[in-house]
Amino acid sequence: MTRTISDDAVRRLSGAIQIPTLSMLNYADTDFSAFDTFLQFLQDAFPLLHATLEREQVNTYGLVYIWRGTRPEREPILLMAHYDVVPAEDLAGEWKYPPFSGTVAEGRVWGRGTLDIKSQLIAHMEAVETLIRAGFTPERDIYFAYGHDEEISSGTNGATIIAALFKQRGLRFAGILDEGGLVVTGAIKGVRSPVALIGVSEKGHCNYEITVRGSGGHSSMPPKKTALGQAAELVTRIERHPLPARLTPTVLTMLQRVSVEMGGLTRFALQNTWLLGGLVKSLLANSAETNAMLRTTCAPTMARASDAENVLPQTATVNINVRLLAGDTIDSVAAHFRKLAGDMPVEIRPLSRTEASPVSPSSGEFYEQIEKLTQKWFPDAIVVPYLVMGGTDSRKYADSSDHIYRFTPIQVTNEEKNAIHNRDESISIENYAGMVHFFEALLESF
Ligand SMILES: [Zn+2]
Numbered sequence: 001m002t003r004t005i006s007d008d009a010v011r012r013l014s015g016a017i018q019i020p021t022l023s024m025l026n027y028a029d030t031d032f033s034a035f036d037t038f039l040q041f042l043q044d045a046f047p048l049l050h051a052t053l054e055r056e057q058v059n060t061y062g063l064v065y066i067w068r069g070t071r072p073e074r075e076p077i078l079l080m081a082h083y084d085v086v087p088a089e090d091l092a093g094e095w096k097y098p099p100f101s102g103t104v105a106e107g108r109v110w111g112r113g114t115l116d117i118k119s120q121l122i123a124h125m126e127a128v129e130t131l132i133r134a135g136f137t138p139e140r141d142i143y144f145a146y147g148h149d150e151e152i153s154s155g156t157n158g159a160t161i162i163a164a165l166f167k168q169r170g171l172r173f174a175g176i177l178d179e180g181g182l183v184v185t186g187a188i189k190g191v192r193s194p195v196a197l198i199g200v201s202e203k204g205h206c207n208y209e210i211t212v213r214g215s216g217g218h219s220s221m222p223p224k225k226t227a228l229g230q231a232a233e234l235v236t237r238i239e240r241h242p243l244p245a246r247l248t249p250t251v252l253t254m255l256q257r258v259s260v261e262m263g264g265l266t267r268f269a270l271q272n273t274w275l276l277g278g279l280v281k282s283l284l285a286n287s288a289e290t291n292a293m294l295r296t297t298c299a300p301t302m303a304r305a306s307d308a309e310n311v312l313p314q315t316a317t318v319n320i321n322v323r324l325l326a327g328d329t330i331d332s333v334a335a336h337f338r339k340l341a342g343d344m345p346v347e348i349r350p351l352s353r354t355e356a357s358p359v360s361p362s363s364g365e366f367y368e369q370i371e372k373l374t375q376k377w378f379p380d381a382i383v384v385p386y387l388v389m390g391g392t393d394s395r396k397y398a399d400s401s402d403h404i405y406r407f408t409p410i411q412v413t414n415e416e417k418n419a420i421h422n423r424d425e426s427i428s429i430e431n432y433a434g435m436v437h438f439f440e441a442l443l444e445s446f
Helices: 007-017 032-045 047-052 089-094 118-133 159-168 227-240 249-261 264-271 273-285 288-294 330-341 365-377 393-397 414-418 429-444
Strands: 054-058 062-067 077-082 108-110 142-147 175-184 195-202 204-213 297-304 315-324 346-350 382-388 404-412 426-428
Touching: 007 032, 007 108, 007 118, 007 429, 032 047, 047 118, 054 159, 062 159, 077 118, 077 393, 108 429, 118 404, 118 429, 142 159, 159 393, 175 365, 175 382, 175 393, 175 414, 195 249, 195 365, 204 227, 204 330, 227 297, 227 315, 227 330, 249 264, 249 273, 249 382, 264 273, 273 288, 315 330, 330 346, 365 382, 365 404, 365 429, 393 404, 404 414, 404 429, 426 429
Parallel strands: 077 142, 077 175, 175 404, 195 382
Antiparallel strands: 054 062, 062 142, 108 426, 175 195, 195 404, 204 315, 204 346, 297 315
16 A cells, blocks of 8 residues: 655645644634634635535534435445644744644654644545545545534534534434544553554543632641641542552453563463453553553642631642543542542532543444554554543544544654644654545545
8 A cells, every 4th residue: 555645735734734723722712713714725725525525614613524425325424533733832942843834844744733633634635635536426425524622622612513413413424433543652561563543432531629628717726637638638548549440341352452462471361351350450550551541540630728828728629630431420430539538528529521432332344444444554553442541522423323433544653642732743744645545445435
């Protein structure tokens, strides 16, 4: 399979990177003129696509395209990405090439959005444009949905509204593919081959604000336990009593597939979890990365109490950032905290509510098609189902499909992966070309 692409295609990706479609902490601060420019850019860059596909703007900047197939009675497919990016100003001086220059150098395109994730959107369009030029029409209807606020407002204004519209229209998708897992090396200890991570589920997340009440007063005559002291004790209890580890089928399948390359004990234990499940869990719990696959994690991140050095706090408040594994819920974790608090005078308030997503099967026609293509594109890789630790827009579409996957078909080093949301984000032209051809092949199979 070829990993080359025309200079024009590279220029189109670079052009998309040059438009600063920034997600702002406060949605009202968004500079929508950049988003308007981006929408116009797409129309100019992909004329055949825009002459052939239906296009809708949902809530102004959410983008939907529909490529009508020859057999509309078959269930449609949905491909996704988002076109907002995180800001880069604070690091701008440290970038090798400016973050919105779209510089093409050293065999790469540089800038914000090259890995997260304008590249996926532009690769879709490049693939569609090529296929239309070649006279291809799909059998199924193919939908494309692109959110504009994935990064900071978690798709509240984009994906959420598009998903509601699809639901209202009674659409059911045979499969959905969004950004997510990549082909990585060195991510799992002891595994030397690249591993292609096809996300089948996402952890949920919730911030809990826990407030402990105290009596206040002057610090010269403190009680045995101040509100802050009690809050500190509760934080210690939360860290000492993690939620139980569970080897979910997704994580177990993933680890078993890669275990052929692992050391003797780990491999033996993974293949005999009926006997050694406890050992596997304790081995995995040793590393922060694999521990997060096993359980709902609770990270105390913020605390506040009295405003003055000699005033006892009336209340002490801590924030616990929680990532939920399927099986635990926002309410069950709140109950866990309440139990740990015992008779402390606490109030526990979940500030946001995103439950863990349902788990899509690592089988079935759509998954197998992605798996087969991935194996073909990355012949050295071990292809595995994967639990996505962060969040993607695709979780909003759970009512429209049981087959939702998160995967971007590029192979990255740890260094490249660390450039996401960081400085020097860039994609090799070879990787980008592979991604375009992957989507061509995927679209052709529908
Ligand atoms: Zn993203």
